[in-house]
Amino acid sequence: MAEADYDLILAGGGLANSLIAWRLRLERPPLRILVLEQGKRLGGNHTWSFHETDLDAAQLRWIAPLVTHRWPRYDVVFPEFARTLDGAYASIASHDLAHVIEPALGAALRSGVWIDEVTPTSVRLADGETLHAQAVIDGRGMRASSHLALGYQTFLGQELRLTAAHGLTAPVIMDAGVAQQGGYRFVYLLPFGPDRVLVEDTHYVDSAAWEPERLRANIAGYVEARGWQVRDVLREEQGSLPIVLAGDFERYWDQLQGQPSAGLRAGLFHPTTGYSLPHAVRLAERIARLPELSAPSLFAAIRDEARRAWNQQRFFRMLNRMLFLAGSPDHRWRVMQRFYRLPAPLIARFYAGRLNLADKARLLTGKPPVPVLEAFTAVRKTQPHLIRTAE
Numbered sequence: 001m002a003e004a005d006y007d008l009i010l011a012g013g014g015l016a017n018s019l020i021a022w023r024l025r026l027e028r029p030p031l032r033i034l035v036l037e038q039g040k041r042l043g044g045n046h047t048w049s050f051h052e053t054d055l056d057a058a059q060l061r062w063i064a065p066l067v068t069h070r071w072p073r074y075d076v077v078f079p080e081f082a083r084t085l086d087g088a089y090a091s092i093a094s095h096d097l098a099h100v101i102e103p104a105l106g107a108a109l110r111s112g113v114w115i116d117e118v119t120p121t122s123v124r125l126a127d128g129e130t131l132h133a134q135a136v137i138d139g140r141g142m143r144a145s146s147h148l149a150l151g152y153q154t155f156l157g158q159e160l161r162l163t164a165a166h167g168l169t170a171p172v173i174m175d176a177g178v179a180q181q182g183g184y185r186f187v188y189l190l191p192f193g194p195d196r197v198l199v200e201d202t203h204y205v206d207s208a209a210w211e212p213e214r215l216r217a218n219i220a221g222y223v224e225a226r227g228w229q230v231r232d233v234l235r236e237e238q239g240s241l242p243i244v245l246a247g248d249f250e251r252y253w254d255q256l257q258g259q260p261s262a263g264l265r266a267g268l269f270h271p272t273t274g275y276s277l278p279h280a281v282r283l284a285e286r287i288a289r290l291p292e293l294s295a296p297s298l299f300a301a302i303r304d305e306a307r308r309a310w311n312q313q314r315f316f317r318m319l320n321r322m323l324f325l326a327g328s329p330d331h332r333w334r335v336m337q338r339f340y341r342l343p344a345p346l347i348a349r350f351y352a353g354r355l356n357l358a359d360k361a362r363l364l365t366g367k368p369p370v371p372v373l374e375a376f377t378a379v380r381k382t383q384p385h386l387i388r389t390a391e
Helices: 015-027 057-066 094-108 212-225 249-255 277-289 295-312 314-325 333-339 344-352 357-364 372-380
Strands: 006-011 033-037 047-051 069-078 081-093 109-111 115-119 122-125 130-138 148-162 172-175 184-193 196-205 230-247
Touching: 006 015, 015 033, 015 057, 015 094, 015 277, 033 094, 033 130, 047 094, 047 277, 047 344, 057 094, 057 277, 069 184, 069 333, 081 094, 081 344, 094 109, 115 130, 130 295, 148 184, 148 212, 148 314, 184 212, 184 333, 196 212, 196 230, 212 230, 230 314, 249 295, 277 295, 295 314, 344 357
Parallel strands: 006 033, 006 130, 033 109, 069 172
Antiparallel strands: 047 081, 069 081, 115 122, 122 130, 148 196, 148 230, 172 184, 184 196
């Protein structure tokens, strides 16, 4: 076996790997770490948001330098209902993440590199160079697997500078008062300044395939309907996040064959909302505390972290099946409208992934927003092969 060049290599410079590298640099500076990122900068072109109740006080303190903007409340809008909820909501833009973490890493970051192959202890680059480490963490996004049944949250967002003030006083994390277009569709608004706003067209749909031009047209129509005029499109981001309906955890992880993984690849994200930052924070803390960073110890620790999350998320996967498999796709908004009528503390615990038994009972009682027989059938489909999902 070749002598290790590094203690740890992080393949991919997305959110999870960036936080792991930053945390290790702050807490264990002697470690020889290397982050390999295909793009020009860490984090790509993304915005990660979270509710402050998703994290504890210590976690909020250590990620505070990354936060782009924070608001004390947020709004939701549905065809028959609108509501303002108190509770801090925050966003991290990838350029702010890069601005803080890249200088901390210095020479421990190599950008603009293409990865050809990853093993638990090596990375082969496209130019033929092979790097060796005690361990390699693969954080290059979701991995396709027959052991997961997925829906998708597809989105395209444009950060706009307007010709006049937009008038928003808080984020609108769901404006579902829009044409549904064959799935649960809503517009997401983040006001970053008096005349600067991120407008994101989001769809919960059965297929990962999507049409960027249609989403751009949707944004243009939405902006016009609000009476806004665009001075500049400052940037554009797009993506497709997995929404887990069912799966076989052990078989999925057995397929990784001992490869430590992070972020979406490790299944560390909220199965309904797609929010991944709280999971990334917790994983970075756990890895920084490990006494040994060998590939087997990392794989075991991350698999344990992912298994704990998977077991806690069983109820969320059931709700996802009701959302995707019961009733008409154009009526999925009714499920979310009913949800946002519930007490604010329950909603906060939902986003944090910490529902208690009373919360679960409350979510399932009352008049269902989808046909009862279809809901019952969807709940019973706990195995991936029972669910037909479009690819």
